[in-house]
Amino acid sequence: MPQVARLHAILWGxxxxxxxIAAFLLPVLIYLVGIAYPLGLWPVAGQDPTTSIxxxxxxxxxxxxxxxAGSLYHGIFRFQSTLTExxxxxxxxxxxxxxxxxxxxxxxxxxxxxxxxxPSVLSLP
Amino acid sequence: xxxxxxxxEYRRKLGPGWWLSNxxxxxxxxxxxxxxxxxxxxxxxxxxxSLFASGAKVDALNLLRNPGIIAFxxxxxxxxxxxxxxxxxxxxxxxxxxxxxxxxxxxQALLVNIVLLLIISYAVIEIxxxx
Numbered sequence: 001m002p003q004v005a006r007l008h009a010i011l012w013g014x015x016x017x018x019x020x021i022a023a024f025l026l027p028v029l030i031y032l033v034g035i036a037y038p039l040g041l042w043p044v045a046g047q048d049p050t051t052s053i054x055x056x057x058x059x060x061x062x063x064x065x066x067x068x069a070g071s072l073y074h075g076i077f078r079f080q081s082t083l084t085e086x087x088x089x090x091x092x093x094x095x096x097x098x099x100x101x102x103x104x105x106x107x108x109x110x111x112x113x114x115x116x117x118x119p120s121v122l123s124l125p
Numbered sequence: 126x127x128x129x130x131x132x133x134e135y136r137r138k139l140g141p142g143w144w145l146s147n148x149x150x151x152x153x154x155x156x157x158x159x160x161x162x163x164x165x166x167x168x169x170x171x172x173x174x175s176l177f178a179s180g181a182k183v184d185a186l187n188l189l190r191n192p193g194i195i196a197f198x199x200x201x202x203x204x205x206x207x208x209x210x211x212x213x214x215x216x217x218x219x220x221x222x223x224x225x226x227x228x229x230x231x232x233q234a235l236l237v238n239i240v241l242l243l244i245i246s247y248a249v250i251e252i253x254x255x256x
Binding site: 043079109 | 165
């Protein structure tokens with residue numbers, strides 16, 4: 001298989017994995033953080049959900065990283081592809097470059113902030 | 126020597142609103158636009174984490190209580206759920222499972238994955254929030 005085709009297959013594979021993550025893990029995170037907490041709905045009582053999740057050290061940090069990184073990759077990859085279908089086909093290369101830049105910076109930033117919030121996550125559980 | 130094509134290549138030009146002309150195209154495009162909400166929520170949450178990490182937890186929590194952000198999050202949940210349901214249906218269409226002489230239908234994959242989604246969501250709440 002040519003190298004470009006292999007890279008293409010890997011990128012689409014990661015996109016597909018991100019699709020599963022966004023489907024199975026993102027809805028509950030949006031509900032907890034963005035709706036249940038500000039509106040005082042079940043199951044959030046008092047403490048904000050991000051702090052509750054991060055209190056679970058390895059598992060909580062892993063959950064947040066996988067959910068955010070997978071969803072960001074899937075969302076940006078699909079969104080830039082959608083833009084080419086609504087009249088921006090000529091800017092395909094530029095959109096791809098901007099998209100991958102946002103993905104890389106976003107994932108690195110998420111990893112960095114989660115490490116700052118939970119430095120012990122690198123040690124064994 | 127390069128061979129000349131016997132006829133010019135025809136490429137149909139599509140305007141930005143081509144997906145409004147057919148119900149299936151419109152559904153397809155709505156499904157694709159769910160990615161906007163998935164991406165923007167992820168970016169907002171990374172910003173939230175940056176505020177948490179820099180000690181500005183109060184600002185992060187105030188941002189979550191902003192009515193505009195709450196409205197966006199409600200929309201994001203609706204679109205993400207739509208993404209989940211269409212994704213589950215697609216799995217059943219792309220990769221049907223053969224069991225003897227019968228082959229699974231897309232709606233069966235949809236049902237099984239909805240049950241799985243509910244179990245995973247409850248497990249996340251039970252293990253990471255309630256404990």
